[in-house]
Amino acid sequence: MLRDKAFDLVCVASHRSDCLANLERLSRTVPLPPIVYIDGADDSRIRHEVDARFQLAAYFKREYRWTSTSKVGHFVDCARAFHFNRRLFERTHPFTMCVVPDAIPQHHGCAKDIDVSFYGIASHQKRAQAMALLEPLAHEGLTVAAGLYAAATDKAYKLEATTLKRLIAKIRDPSTVPEEIQRRKLSPEDYYRTLARSKVAVSIRGGGFDTLRYWEIVASGTFLLSEKPDIVIPHNYEHRTHAVFCRPDLSDLQELVRYYASHDAEREAIAGAGHAHLLKFHACEPRAAQFLEICRNAL
Structure with missing residues (x-):
């Protein structure tokens, strides 16, 4: 052929x-x-x-x-x-990556009984920093569903939020993470149900910025709170229109969670606009069309 x-x-x-x-x-x-x-x-x-x-x-x-x-x-x-x-x-x-909308479970009518959720593998220090900021919100009365998990071969220092603590952990505790940390990873069913129940779902960079969670949250119809991308994303979400971006140092993360967890109408309007924007530009079919158009121009 x-x-x-x-x-x-x-x-x-x-x-x-x-x-x-x-x-x-x-x-x-x-x-x-x-x-x-x-x-x-x-x-x-x-x-x-x-x-x-x-x-x-x-x-x-x-x-x-x-x-x-x-x-x-x-x-x-x-x-x-x-x-x-x-x-x-x-x-x-x-x-960047995209999503297959039919592969994302839609739990319509699911009660939004989780104020903020964040789950992810401990692949970047900033994820541990986000955990350190989100966990105290539970003491303020917010419902927080969050956890960092790691692979059996990962070192325990990856769970530490500050550079100093990570350095100390490397020296004092070179062991791998315990099994309880490995078991924090949710099943796909529990993960998507947690997204559906969340008023605010947080996405933080991993090995790179482009993570599935950045797209899955919006595809689930849930409000996305993320860092501002440090990569180029054509037709990216617009700040406060399709999603909300926190500061790069996460210094306003808690403030934004508190605000959007309590402002239902504003939050859900952004989530709905984000979902429509994703279907238009970041589902598999429009992404394939973008790919073919670039190839057509290149050839």
Whole structure:
């Protein structure tokens, strides 16, 4: 079929050596159509080795952090990331995750009896900081459903919120997390039901900013409280229209939880607008259309 030119492009979505080796072997057998690459890693590294091997027609980057109109500091970061390769820069596009709406359970009519929820794996210090801010709200009378979990191989220091405590824990307690921490992870059924019951659901970055929770909360029809993205997200949620963004240092997180947990009409209006916006721009079908449009322009 490749010899008959039945395909307009080749889409590569892995940088594993065996995948790239297979593609290279195939390219030596038959001429390939233009190759586009989807980099779904949760880091901001540009994989120049992939472009060098295949001269990519387009590069889709999940954790895209650069724009051509950035400030000087960001320009320097961009130049470093792309190795002053303007051709690759111009062919690289932001491409975040999306959701399949039918895969998100809808618990219509579910009582909103949880004021704020946040569950996540301990993959970033800021998640531990968020936990340290949310847990005290329970002493104010708010209903808090939150927990950090970790894998069996994770070290216990990852649960600490401050840099000093993490350093001390690394020295004093190099052990892995206990089983009770591992068991904090909710089942999919419990997770989605918790989202549906939540007045406010918090999303905090993990290994990268683009996490499923950022999209799942809104897809569940629940109000999203998140950090402001530090990556480029085309058609992102608008602050106080589709979601609410807290300060990067989380200093207003508690204040925003208190406010929106008690202002039902304002909160639910934002949640509803966010859900409609997600279906228009961030469900699987519009994301596929965005992908194809970029490919069409690149080819």
